Amino acid sequence: MIKTSATKLSRAFFCGKWAGDGQSTQVIETKNNNPKDSIKDGNFRHILMEYYIKKYASINLSFSNPDISDMADNVNWNLLNKFLKEKSEKIDLPVNMTKVRCIKVLKKLSSVLDHINNKIISSREVIFIGAEVPIFPHNVKIFDDILINSGEIDALITIRKSDGSYLIVIIDWKRSLSGQTQIHNNQGRVYSRCVEENPILGGLSKEDSMKIEIDVYLYEVGGENRDKPDYQKISTSDEEINEFLSTAKKNIGSSIARPGKHCSSHCKWLFSKNYCREVNSSALEIDFHNPNYWKGINHRVNKKNTAVQITIERDIKLKIGIKNNIKLRIENTERTICIKNIKSNIELKKGQNIRLEGTITRETEKYAFIDVLRSPIIV
Amino acid sequence: MNDNTNFLDYLSNNHKLPSFNLPTDAVDFIARSLNKNGEEQVEVKMSNGLEKALTQYGPGREIVVKKKKYISSGLYLNYSPGPDPEELRNLSVREQMSKKIDSQINRFEEWFKKVESDNNNEILSWHHRCDQESCMNTLSSEMPPSRVPAAQEDCVMCGTGKIVSLPLIRPPGFAPEVSAKSGTIIDSNSSEDDPARLSTRWPTAVEDIGEGDEIEFGEHLKIRLLRKRKLVNINPGRGDLSDSENKVGFEFCKKCGSLSHDELRKEHNRPYPIPYSYGKYCGINGISDDARDARREFNDKRQKKCEYEEDKGSIFDEGIPHDRIILGRKFTTDVLVFRIPWDTSKFVSMDPDYGVENISKIAATTVIRSLIESITGDDKLGLNIDTSDIDGDIRRYNTGEEEGWDLFIFERSDGGIGLLEALFDVLKRNHKQFSTIELYRFPVLGRALTRLKGDLCSTRIPDKEGNYVKVIKRPCKHICSGCLLDYSTQYMEKDLDRTAGYHFLLYSIFGNNFENEIGISMTDDQLNLLEIIRTIEGYENSKSIKTIESLGEVKSSDIKMELLGVESIINKGIEYKIHSPILDKNWDGKSFSRTVLQTNPMKIIDELTDEEEEDLLD
Numbered sequence: 001m002i003k004t005s006a007t008k009l010s011r012a013f014f015c016g017k018w019a020g021d022g023q024s025t026q027v028i029e030t031k032n033n034n035p036k037d038s039i040k041d042g043n044f045r046h047i048l049m050e051y052y053i054k055k056y057a058s059i060n061l062s063f064s065n066p067d068i069s070d071m072a073d074n075v076n077w078n079l080l081n082k083f084l085k086e087k088s089e090k091i092d093l094p095v096n097m098t099k100v101r102c103i104k105v106l107k108k109l110s111s112v113l114d115h116i117n118n119k120i121i122s123s124r125e126v127i128f129i130g131a132e133v134p135i136f137p138h139n140v141k142i143f144d145d146i147l148i149n150s151g152e153i154d155a156l157i158t159i160r161k162s163d164g165s166y167l168i169v170i171i172d173w174k175r176s177l178s179g180q181t182q183i184h185n186n187q188g189r190v191y192s193r194c195v196e197e198n199p200i201l202g203g204l205s206k207e208d209s210m211k212i213e214i215d216v217y218l219y220e221v222g223g224e225n226r227d228k229p230d231y232q233k234i235s236t237s238d239e240e241i242n243e244f245l246s247t248a249k250k251n252i253g254s255s256i257a258r259p260g261k262h263c264s265s266h267c268k269w270l271f272s273k274n275y276c277r278e279v280n281s282s283a284l285e286i287d288f289h290n291p292n293y294w295k296g297i298n299h300r301v302n303k304k305n306t307a308v309q310i311t312i313e314r315d316i317k318l319k320i321g322i323k324n325n326i327k328l329r330i331e332n333t334e335r336t337i338c339i340k341n342i343k344s345n346i347e348l349k350k351g352q353n354i355r356l357e358g359t360i361t362r363e364t365e366k367y368a369f370i371d372v373l374r375s376p377i378i379v
Numbered sequence: 380m381n382d383n384t385n386f387l388d389y390l391s392n393n394h395k396l397p398s399f400n401l402p403t404d405a406v407d408f409i410a411r412s413l414n415k416n417g418e419e420q421v422e423v424k425m426s427n428g429l430e431k432a433l434t435q436y437g438p439g440r441e442i443v444v445k446k447k448k449y450i451s452s453g454l455y456l457n458y459s460p461g462p463d464p465e466e467l468r469n470l471s472v473r474e475q476m477s478k479k480i481d482s483q484i485n486r487f488e489e490w491f492k493k494v495e496s497d498n499n500n501e502i503l504s505w506h507h508r509c510d511q512e513s514c515m516n517t518l519s520s521e522m523p524p525s526r527v528p529a530a531q532e533d534c535v536m537c538g539t540g541k542i543v544s545l546p547l548i549r550p551p552g553f554a555p556e557v558s559a560k561s562g563t564i565i566d567s568n569s570s571e572d573d574p575a576r577l578s579t580r581w582p583t584a585v586e587d588i589g590e591g592d593e594i595e596f597g598e599h600l601k602i603r604l605l606r607k608r609k610l611v612n613i614n615p616g617r618g619d620l621s622d623s624e625n626k627v628g629f630e631f632c633k634k635c636g637s638l639s640h641d642e643l644r645k646e647h648n649r650p651y652p653i654p655y656s657y658g659k660y661c662g663i664n665g666i667s668d669d670a671r672d673a674r675r676e677f678n679d680k681r682q683k684k685c686e687y688e689e690d691k692g693s694i695f696d697e698g699i700p701h702d703r704i705i706l707g708r709k710f711t712t713d714v715l716v717f718r719i720p721w722d723t724s725k726f727v728s729m730d731p732d733y734g735v736e737n738i739s740k741i742a743a744t745t746v747i748r749s750l751i752e753s754i755t756g757d758d759k760l761g762l763n764i765d766t767s768d769i770d771g772d773i774r775r776y777n778t779g780e781e782e783g784w785d786l787f788i789f790e791r792s793d794g795g796i797g798l799l800e801a802l803f804d805v806l807k808r809n810h811k812q813f814s815t816i817e818l819y820r821f822p823v824l825g826r827a828l829t830r831l832k833g834d835l836c837s838t839r840i841p842d843k844e845g846n847y848v849k850v851i852k853r854p855c856k857h858i859c860s861g862c863l864l865d866y867s868t869q870y871m872e873k874d875l876d877r878t879a880g881y882h883f884l885l886y887s888i889f890g891n892n893f894e895n896e897i898g899i900s901m902t903d904d905q906l907n908l909l910e911i912i913r914t915i916e917g918y919e920n921s922k923s924i925k926t927i928e929s930l931g932e933v934k935s936s937d938i939k940m941e942l943l944g945v946e947s948i949i950n951k952g953i954e955y956k957i958h959s960p961i962l963d964k965n966w967d968g969k970s971f972s973r974t975v976l977q978t979n980p981m982k983i984i985d986e987l988t989d990e991e992e993e994d995l996l997d
Contacts, residue, residue, distance in 0.1 A: 037539065069724060096538050098779035103723040107963065114965045224728040228966045228986070303733075322700055 002252060005150040006135075006190035009248045010183045011262075016254035017276060018267045026273045038305065040094045042175040045105055045221045046154065047087050049173055051080070052109070053131035053155060061126040063113040072102040104224040111226040112173075112219050120169055120217075121159060127166075128158035128203030135194055138201065142193040143245040153191050158202040165211040168195055168202040175222040177230050183262065186248075188216035188234040189241045259283035264307050265357050265374050275379055279355070281309040286360055291331045294365050307357040308370070309379065310337065318346045318376065337368050343375040355379045403793055404429040404708065407457070407552040408436040410449050412652055413562025419654040422564065423449060429549070429708040430791060433614040436553040437706065438629055438638040449564060453650030454636035455552035459486035460493060461660075476673035479661035484653060484680045485634035488691075494548075495694065503694065506547040506613065506705060511540030513730040513737050516775060518542065521709075523696035536777045537730050545628055546694040547613070547707045554650035556637070559684045562652040591716075592803065594810050596824065598890030601718040604803040608714045610789055613707040616640050628703040633691040638704075643692065646684040653681035713795035715803060717750065718776070719743075719887040720783035727963040729775065729782060736974060738879055738960050740773070743784040745831070745858075745880025747771040748868055751788060753826040760805055760822060764798050766867055767791065815888060824888075830862050831881035833900055837861035838931075842938070853931025853942060854878070854900050878973075879960045886961070897959060899928050899944025904957040904973055909948045911980050912955060915987055921950040 004012075004019075012019035052068045060066075071080045077099055084097050094101070133153040140148045155171040170191050172184060192214050195201050199209050220230040251258075257269070257278040269276035281287045285306045310326060318324045318339065326337045339356070348354065357374035390396050391403070410423040423444045427435060436442065442449045462478045470478065482489055494502040504521035507530045516536035524530040524544035534540035556565040591603040616628045617640040629638040635649035655678065658664065663673040693700030721729055721739055729739040748771070755766045771788040790798055802823075809822055819825045829835065833854025838861075839847040858864045858875045868875060878900060885893040905923060912918045923945040930942040947956035958964055960973045968986055975982050 037533070041539075072724075094538065095533065096535060096779070098538075098777075100723050100777055100779060100782045101538050104728065107724060111965050223732065224730065225732075226963045226965050320699075322702075 001141075001145045001147050002249070003139075003147045003149045004252065006148060006187045006194075007151065009146065009148070009190055009245070009252065010186035011267075012248040012252035013186050013244055014183070014251075014260060014262045015256075015258040015267070016251035017257040017269055017278075018262065019248075019252050020255050037094070038175060040092050041222070043091050044093050044097065045109065045175065046173055047084070047091070047093070048102070048105060048109060049155065049221070050131045051083055052113075053129055057113075058129045058131065061129055063117045063121070063129075067110055068113055069103070069106045069110045072099055072106055077102075107226055108223050108229075109221060112221055112229045115229050115231070116157075116169075116171070116219070120215075121157065124162075124167075125160045126157060127160050128156070130156040130201075130203070133201055135201070138194075138198050140194040140198045142190065142197055143242070143249070146245065146249060148190060148194055151191075153195075153201065156195070156202050158204060165213065166199075166202075166204060166208060168199070168204075168212055168214045170195060170214065170216045172216070172218050173221045174218050175220070177218055177220045177232055181218060181232065184218055185232075185234045186244055188218065189236055189244055192216050192234075192236045193241055193245075261285040261306075264305075270307060270355065271357075271374055271377055275355070275377065277379075279309060279379075281311065281353075284308055288328060288335070288337060288368065289330065293362070294330060294333075294335055294368075303359055303361050305357075305359050305373070307355065307374070308360065309353055309355045312348045312350055312352045312354065315350055316348050318342055318348065320345055333366065335366050335368070337370060339370045339372060339376075341372045343372075346376055346378070348378070353379045404710070406432045406436070406550060407455065408432070408442060408449075408451065408554065409455050409457075409552060410444075410555050410564055412557060412564045413654055417562065417655055419652060419656070422447075430612055430710075432553065433550070433612060433706055433708060437614045438553070439617065439640055442555075448566075449555040451553045452556040452565075452648075453554055453632075453638050454487065454548075454550050455554035455650055456486055456490060456636070457552065459483070460489040462489060472667075473669040473673065476661055476663050476669060477676065480658075480663070480673060480677045480680065483657050483660055483677070485685070486649075486651060487632070487636040488634050490551075490636075491633040502549050502551075504547050504549075504709065505544055505696075506611070506707065507542050507544045509534035509536060509540035510543045511537050511730060513537065513740065514540050514775060516540070521547075525697040525699075536775050536782075539730065543627075544696075544701070546701050546704045547611070548704050549708060550706050554636075556648045556650055557652045559648050559653075560682055562654070565648060592807075594807055596810075596813055597815065597888030598886075599720050600824075600887040602803070602806060603716045603718065604800060605714040605716060606800070607711050607795070608789075609709060609711050610714070611707050611709045613705055615705050616703075628705040630702060631692060631704050632685060632687055634688070635685040637685065643687055645687050647687065649685050655681070657681075710793040711795075712790045712793065713797070713799045715788045715799045717746075717786040717788075717887075718783065719746070719786065719883065720781050722886070722891070723782055725891070725963065726961050736978075738876075738974070739784075741874055741876045742879035742883035742961055743773045743786060744871065745863065745875045745877065746827070746884050747773055747786040747788070748863055748871075748875060749827040749830050749880060749884070750786065750823060751867075752830065752863065752865075753823045754788065754802060757823070757826050760802070762798065762801050762805070764802065768796075768798055818888065824884075828881070828884060831877055831884060833862065833877060833881075835861045836877075836931075840933070842933075848933055848938065850931040850933050850942065852929070854902070856903055876960070882959045882961050894959060894962075899926055899930055899946060901957060901959070901973070902930050902945045904976060905945040905947055907976060907980075908955060908957050908971065908983070909945075911976075911983055912948060912950065912987070915984055918950050918987070921948055921955075923947075924949055924954070 008019050052071060056066060057063055070076060080102065084093065087093060133156045135148050135151045142148055153170055154173045157169040159167040161167055170188060172188055174184060195214055199206065199212055204212065214236060216234040216236055218232045218234065257276050259279040260283055263270055263279055263284055265271055270279065281289050286304060286308050287293055288308060288310055313328055316326060320342060324339045326339060328335045328337065354376035356372055356376040358370040358372040360368060360370050362368040405426045406429050407424060407426045409421065411419055411421055414420045436451050438451050438453065440451045442451065459482060461482050467475045467478060500521045505523050507518035507520065507524065507527060509516040511534065514534055514537035516534050518527060518529050520527045530542045530544050534542055558565055591605040593601055593603045595601050629640060630643040631638050632643060632647065637643060637647050637650055658674060658677050661673065661677060663670050663677060693702045694704065727738050731737050751769065751771045754769065755764050768791060769788055770791055771786065774785045774787065776783055776785050788799065790796060805822055813821055819829055834852050836853060836855040836859050838850050838853050838855050838859065840850055842848050855862060855877060858872065858877050862877050863875055864872065881900060882893060882897060885896045889896055909921055909923050912921045924947045925943045925945055928944045930944040933940050933942060947954050953969065955969050957973050957976055958970045964970050971983050
């Protein structure tokens, strides 16, 4: 019996090495001091949703009464502020969680809940709303010999339909839906199977399991405007879930590396002393050595946080505190990769490969910019 | 004042001397060259106050004198500092000659050494600003980033931006590029570089608002007079301060003072000629072997281009090089600040996504321009303030509890001459008479509101035969020559929007009830919505809800009629409308954003047809 979490299982679908525990590896500390702002911001939005659902929505069984924005009004602000301060001692949250910042974020969350209210709940009878619903201690067996024994579901809504059957809606809050959603889709599928096997997670009994339908959504909670939110409904057909689970099951114990767009610092092997040797520049999401990367119109809007690998063409010393320009000759044209915010000085020789991670912006057909989050290691 | 300060300097620096609004910080643009005999000649010498010189003489700027074009390409010093005597003391005679030669060849080398070591930051100071385009918050410190803790943190204003620190140089003068070999000024037509055109943006930072005399109007408007505040005007080069660091400012050469928007060429001409006669300043006119040898060295070096060296193109702070500078002018003056909060909960974000129009900033910029017009254009104020006397800018504030805009108007002359103080007195005197009923008659605010409302707009619309007829008082779509478009605002036309400005100023007076005051000022938007809605099946019979309020008067030789305003659209009993551009409403399928109407009207059709949404329900 494999005991695992939805996250590990989703990773295993892509790469066995990634899904492994990585305990035998020692990660090289090249990460810039603070956790990425995007992670802190994501945590912030998650706990605001959790606070609202646990304190109001799960009791009132409503997403509109009160509106989540009211949590930062003059009456409730002190309570919320106290909660945030307590939370910030346990998890990484933005430094300045001021009232203004909360109002901005809550405005977006309000539009998300408003959308769920209008388009998913839609005047139907809600009998359960939960936030951060833990899988443990239920230990759900979801497939042959796969047991899920950890993980939490961001939000869970159970609706009683007019015919007496139930719709359980699983929601995963995502800061952005523009990145790699495949892993999130797989996580959602695992949760879907967990709820199907154990409806008690949605406030129902085992006996109700024949009358249950499950929908899974990813909802974008990033941004500050009341725009119509982006969302994605995850397909949860048995066929797709079984296909995913059978591949994941094969990989989960194999430790075989399958590099791809998913390779990032989330994988301990990417920046470890005994780093993953299967990774090469072309396997990653951005390949500076591929002429296609440099083609097309301005990519400034396509800021990406990702890992890259670069083969050095000229000797260069990368120095702290300055913008280092690595020159590559692609299709007889010189391209510049400007690297900023590295953590230590590195001397590089022609032919060496470096692996690093950062926010990458291609500004012109000859110039790309990396704001480094993980300083380069030589591989 | 300490004992070592020159008394006149003290009076001048502290604005105790009358300037009569004349610039006291004039800098030169000097085009020097060598004539056929190798003697130095001044082709052009002109000067201007630094405020104007920053853009008029700034690098890349074309200056035409007697039909000849000159392109400013670097800094200029009238008298270059020589080497430090202490440094020369232990050197041999020949070495001393070389040092002196270098100071004549590299006129800026000693100058940069001096300004970098000056702790008073007179010439070289630091400008710290947030890198988010929507924020642009600036820190008040002029110290290097290593000595400013806030420069190492995320921006406190927007919470997401990083603080970027740039060395700011007060230029001593400007000059064009001179051929090292011939000593002639590089002809702009034969220059290897494309002549760079500068944007005329003038980001102005103001130090923390702090305390000052304050009066309040309506729900949210607070006006404060701040005396003797330090401001800075900046020429950020071809780019904008919000561009990435490698585009802001200029690359520079510490040896010769050359400046370039792009990468400075490894070998470049200097912005000055070096005549042979300058050898006399190097002590090389003797008959000794050393002198002969030094003369050869001098002659050789003066005819060669300046060679860029990496460490001679950076300002260092704790060993960290900063390889681009911006040019600026710090000055002290009186400032009148109009503080208006931005309703974070109900209004669109002050930090829109990349590529999305920043309505908040546009609204604030529009209000400040309309206020400036009201001050300079209203003779009834009796102050005779001219457009050349004052200027304005906007700055965000965020107290943590509230955010908004400080719209500030400042006197352009260093020290200020009391114009804004007089204006503040007028507002103070009239404060008791302020009422929302007589709002449009109140000094400054009334005139600004009238203009923003569209009462002065002048537009043309086609009649039934397709001939264009003039309409008076019909609000224009964006800005027009009747309301805000003139020579002083044409360069920022895209940053202004009459409607957004009007609603923001109304909000400052009426608070959340401002929507009741909007009236028919968005008639065109509602009519555009009607056109779109009618293309949808089932919405063909939609109608506009007209008011009895006049939208304007059509005037031609044979017609004279009133146009009626439209408030919203109705279909099958349901009302649809375009809401104020500053509002950010939850999507309800009835009230739509004007930004969506203008940029992606298909979204409105999609939302009304709602096809994809049906899939969510079973």
